[in-house]
Amino acid sequence: MSIDIYVCWTVERRASTEEGTADMRVTKAQAEQNRAHIVATASRLFRERGYDGVGVAELMAAAGFTHGGFYKHFRSKADLMAEASASGLSQTVARTEGVDAAEFVERYVSREHRDGRGDGCTIAALGGDAARQPVDIKTEFAAGIENLLTALQAQSDTPGDADQRAARTMVIDMLAHSVGAVMLSRACPDGSPLADEILDVCRKEILASLAHGSSDQPAALGPEA
Amino acid sequence: MSIDIYVCWTVERRASTEEGTADMRVTKAQAEQNRAHIVATASRLFRERGYDGVGVAELMAAAGFTHGGFYKHFRSKADLMAEASASGLSQTVARTEGVDAAEFVERYVSREHRDGRGDGCTIAALGGDAARQPVDIKTEFAAGIENLLTALQAQSDTPGDADQRAARTMVIDMLAHSVGAVMLSRACPDGSPLADEILDVCRKEILASLAHGSSDQPAALGPEA
DNA sequence: GCAATACGATGACGGTCATCATCTAAAAAG
DNA sequence: CTTTTTAGATGATGACCGTCATCGTATTGC
Numbered sequence: 001m002s003i004d005i006y007v008c009w010t011v012e013r014r015a016s017t018e019e020g021t022a023d024m025r026v027t028k029a030q031a032e033q034n035r036a037h038i039v040a041t042a043s044r045l046f047r048e049r050g051y052d053g054v055g056v057a058e059l060m061a062a063a064g065f066t067h068g069g070f071y072k073h074f075r076s077k078a079d080l081m082a083e084a085s086a087s088g089l090s091q092t093v094a095r096t097e098g099v100d101a102a103e104f105v106e107r108y109v110s111r112e113h114r115d116g117r118g119d120g121c122t123i124a125a126l127g128g129d130a131a132r133q134p135v136d137i138k139t140e141f142a143a144g145i146e147n148l149l150t151a152l153q154a155q156s157d158t159p160g161d162a163d164q165r166a167a168r169t170m171v172i173d174m175l176a177h178s179v180g181a182v183m184l185s186r187a188c189p190d191g192s193p194l195a196d197e198i199l200d201v202c203r204k205e206i207l208a209s210l211a212h213g214s215s216d217q218p219a220a221l222g223p224e225a
Numbered sequence: 226m227s228i229d230i231y232v233c234w235t236v237e238r239r240a241s242t243e244e245g246t247a248d249m250r251v252t253k254a255q256a257e258q259n260r261a262h263i264v265a266t267a268s269r270l271f272r273e274r275g276y277d278g279v280g281v282a283e284l285m286a287a288a289g290f291t292h293g294g295f296y297k298h299f300r301s302k303a304d305l306m307a308e309a310s311a312s313g314l315s316q317t318v319a320r321t322e323g324v325d326a327a328e329f330v331e332r333y334v335s336r337e338h339r340d341g342r343g344d345g346c347t348i349a350a351l352g353g354d355a356a357r358q359p360v361d362i363k364t365e366f367a368a369g370i371e372n373l374l375t376a377l378q379a380q381s382d383t384p385g386d387a388d389q390r391a392a393r394t395m396v397i398d399m400l401a402h403s404v405g406a407v408m409l410s411r412a413c414p415d416g417s418p419l420a421d422e423i424l425d426v427c428r429k430e431i432l433a434s435l436a437h438g439s440s441d442q443p444a445a446l447g448p449e450a
Numbered sequence: 451g452c453a454a455t456a457c458g459a460t461g462a463c464g465g466t467c468a469t470c471a472t473c474t475a476a477a478a479a480g
Numbered sequence: 481c482t483t484t485t486t487a488g489a490t491g492a493t494g495a496c497c498g499t500c501a502t503c504g505t506a507t508t509g510c
Contacts, residue, residue, distance in 0.1 A: 026487040027477065034487080050357055052277035055467060069488040070469090077468065117356070123412065128353020131342070131411035132275055142413040142420075172423055173402075173430040180405020186356035187348065188367040195367070198397055205398040209434065252507065256457055280497060294458040295499090302498065 035073045038063045042084040043091075047125035048118040051081050051133070082136045088122035089144025093151050100155040101174055101210050108178045109203040111196070114185050123148075124182045148175065170210075177206050260298045263288045267309040268316075272350035273343040276306050276358070307361045313347035314369025318376050325380040326399055326435050333403045334428040336421070339410050348373075349407045373400065395435075402431050 041063040045054045056077055057067035074080045096104060107113060113120045123145065130141045152171045158164070181202035188195035266288040270279045281302055282292040299305045321329060332338060338345045348370065355366045377396045383389070406427035413420035 026475090028486095031487055048357075050277070050354065052275070053357060056469085057467080065487095066489050067468095068470095068490065072487055123409070126353070127408050127412040128351070129275065131408070132273075132278060135414050138412060138414040138417075142417055145409065145413070145423075146419060169426050169430070172426045176405040176409045176423060176427050177398075177402045178405070179409055180401040180403070183352050183356070183408060184348070184370065184401045184404055187352040187363060188370070189360050189363040192363075192367055194371060198370075198401060201394050201397045202401050205394070212437075253456095259457085281499085282497080291459050292498090293460065293500095297457060 034063075034065070038065070038070075038073060039080070039084050039087050042080055043088040043122070044118040046081065046084055047088060047120065047122060051126070051129050078134065078136075081133070082140055085122060085126065085130070085137055086140045086144070088126075089140060090147070092121045092123070093144065093147045096148060096151045098155070099152075101152055101171065102207060104152060105174065105178055105203060105206050105210065109181045109199055109206060111199065114182055114195075114199060115190075117186075121179075121182075124179050124186075127179065128183065145175070174206060174210065177202065177209075181206070259288075259290070263290070263295075263298060264305070264309050264312050267305055268313040268347070269343040271306065271309055272313060272345065272347060276351070276354050303359065303361075306358070307365055310347060310351065310355070310362055311365045311369070313351075314365060315372070317346045317348070318369065318372045321373060321376045323380070324377075326377055326396065327432060329377060330399065330403055330428060330431050330435065334406050334424055334431060336424065339407055339420075339424060340415075342411075346404075346407075349404050349411075352404065353408065370400070399431060399435065402427065402434075406431070 038060065042054075042059055045059055045062060056070050059080075060067045060070055074083070099107075108121065108124075113124075117125050123141065127141065130137055149168065149171050152175070153164075153167050156167050156170075158167060181198060185195045185198045188198070263285065267279075267284055270284055270287060281295050284305075285292045285295055299308070324332075333346065333349075338349075342350050348366065352366065355362055374393065374396050377400070378389075378392050381392050381395075383392060406423060410420045410423045413423070
């Protein structure tokens with residue numbers, strides 16, 4: 001849900017104060033808003049093309065600016081990379097709040113998500129790249145993952161101590177499983193049978209394992225004899 | 226198993242004919258061997274630093290050459306990227322042949338594999354990057370995945386038609402699950418508790434689901450009452 | 451042995467990149 | 481109103497990148 005700010009304007013913004021006054025230069029609130037817009041644009045572009053796949057100049061142009069002002073907002077490209085990652089991750093968390101595991105999987109392990117990298121989950125889009133990045137970016141990813149786990153776990157709430165543990169185990173496993181399915185499918189040529197097969201098989205299996213239960217409490221309410 | 230060729234020499238090779246004659250220039254067999262060595266070196270470096278993370282000159286230097294001879298072997302860097310990917314993928318397949326699913330998971334979802342990117346699985350190391358690459362690389366990945374599935378399926382051989390289907394389903398699901406676990410763990414800071422937790426939880430769960438069975442044949446031999 | 455071939459080294463090319471210096475004009479501070 | 485500050489534009493810098501031209505030399509085919 002919640003298609004956010006940065007989806008409406010792409011190029012050719014500028015002079016967009018709240019009242020629409022033309023060619024005003026910079027108000028303090030505008031600058032802050034512009035900064036947020038740059039971060040959102042970067043988050044989308046990085047997800048689509050990778051950290052190395054988009055340069056500062058192109059990025060600023062996509063946000064509607066020239067490259068010059070960049071270092072008035074960020075100390076370096078690496079700084080923006082960390083901030084854009086955090087932004088994308090918290091967006092995924094926000095979208096997940098109030099969604100139970102089954103619906104999460106249904107949305108996550110889907111063709112729409114796989115084919116919409118720029119608007120999809122940052123973990124699936126940049127998790128592979130994050131592994132090669134400096135610690136600050138990895139820390140953002142760990143925090144994002146932890147928050148996502150919390151959001152997912154909050155849905156299947158069972159306030160026992162052992163149940164809490166089992167719920168976390170289940171959610172961690174489900175997330176890794178879903179991320180792997182999307183990444184594997186994306187590595188295959190667009191529209192190839194294998195890409196779709198991976199997605200379909202995994203979605204079905206993950207949903208089944210959700211209804212099924214974990215290894216600690218094997219098949220508590222399964223339909224066996 | 227099978228620590229391969231490219232692991233022994235890193236820098237400072239050159240003049241390495243079979244007899245060890247010094248400063249000999251080029252024999253036809255040597256050239257072919259050098260080419261293979263470049264591909265193997267590239268495969269390792271790409272896994273460690275990504276396709277964009279290593280340049281042609283640095284790559285050739287790591288193989289013990291200067292950058293000049295590169296285009297006598299490959300038409301472009303993109304060409305080498307595809308070939309190095311194929312090489313790495315078939316290495317993973319070769320190492321997997323004769324290994325059953327449980328042992329595969331034990332090795333794959335491990336700290337050793339997570340921390341040894343250059344020597345590990347190409348899918349886990351470059352799968353995220355492959356999604357943004359041109360079709361020829363994606364095709365190599367699809368072929369590699371298919372071969373890996375075949376190798377894994379060959380171990381759990383049950384020659385029924387429905388069993389064949391179920392076996393493929395199980396192997397696809399298991400691979401995606403394992404890949405996701407490693408990638409998620411790698412995205413976390415080195416040595417962080419979450420990185421290890423993801424790995425440990427997922428390994429245990431995947432192994433449990435192997436013994437457990439798929440959703441089509443729920444819990445055929447589980448230890449329930 | 452002689453000519454042709456081609457591996458690999460050296461060097462250079464255009465392009466792109468992240469970053470910084472400088473300038474402007476308007477907003478903020480007084 | 482005056483001064484200071486600063487968002488953003490323009491342009492330049494140096495490093496790096498992929499690719500190609502050239503050349504030497506040893507191997508290969510005759």
